[in-house]
Amino acid sequence: MAGLFKKHHRFILILVMLILILTLVNLVGAVAPEKDWGEGLVIDAVAPFLGVINWVNDTFNDTLNVLLNYKEVKEENNRLQKKVKKLNWKIHQLNETAKLNDRLRELLEFKIRKPFTFIGAKVIGKSADNWSQIVTINRGSKSGLEPKMLVVTYNGYLVGRVEQVSTYSAQVLLLNDSNFTIGGLIAKKESREIGIVNGSLAETDLLKMNKLPWDANVEVGDKVITSGLSKLYPKGVLIGKVVKVEPEDYGLTHSARLKPFVDLGTFEEVLVITDF
Template identity: 45%
Template structure:
């Protein structure tokens, strides 16, 4: 008897909960029956009313939570689908913009090709030199397309870009105008001048140097400098604008700094002039049609 009492005392809370649950289930089963409760059942039902409210609240909360979980999963899946659609649209938009920019650049090249009576080969830039002392880029056309060493290369609007250097069957290296090893004959385009000098690249600068100008050469800030014509360059390819003039070689000659028309770092397509044997002088057309887009400081 003592052991039973000890057990009941030790587990009284659990026993009370079990009894409460049994009674609750018993009287819940009474709900909905088509008869009147007796006084005892009615009293118990009233006493258990808070329990009914709690059970009902728990049930409603469980249903609501489950519904939220299902809705969240559905919304998450829908958001993932929308995210994928947005990413695809952004990708397609970028591709369209890329194509439009490429078409614009190609139109500028084609304008020069139609205007200049030269044989040309178009190419796309596929690489740049990594050395700080060299300015070279690589295009995807080579000897198979008719390109050889020492051929002039132009970018948009016929702006001089450089000259071919090493050539393989399917690629060609271009020595850019701002490389320290680049040299070309330069001419002041202005009709009442036509003074000559030598254009040299400056690897560490974004400017070109034009020296060997006569001490009395008529060259001014703002003058356009073009190729003077030689074995390797046709006459009249635009190079850049004069931004400063100063005495050189103790006043025996003059030198000028030239801002090139083309930013070599942004070139993506080029034209290699494979034949300019027609010897056409481009000075007059270029003077009216090819202007500097913006003088760089």
């Protein structure tokens, strides 16, 4: 053992120092998470390549898809065109209803709910190891992104939260990462129970909702939305559906397993909620 140390003392010394420095960096990171130590520069330097590779990959896949399923793509195209016409008509009708709604709200002096403002972004990279779930998107502080903003899909389902922002790109921590935490609310008329939603390492396709009261009225199939109790996150973004409820902490609390509405392995475009 002493011989081993003697032979490699320089490396061991460097390693120990490195670990100490990294521990310090992580501690500082826990206190001031928004500080950028140059990661932004690295991400920005790599991001353009990610964009190019993605473009090549997408074009290749799409072309291959069209070539292989030519007939189906054509049929789908026809079907979609018909649908667009139908939907346009529906939008027109809904606009009228919206106007009516606004007028009535004004009459009743209801507070008009401000819709969220979004920025669209494309996923250009994913996490570099199997222990974390993050994606890199092609919008950054130049487009007005800030850390802690929520990221959703086009149908409004929660995907994750913006973590590291650089000038032209940003990293998004996904729902199912073990470091992800957000306040959740059971969206049911009879019960508005609040719990904490976490990602888990073991089952990456399920989330965990902890600290539900022991007498909580939670059943399989209930929808869970963000609670909006902190000022950081908007209320009412859909997170997932309850698939399992079990007692925890010796029956003092309940915990539920949620299945997110989004398939977290395959989405490609996202919206970032910049204001709410």
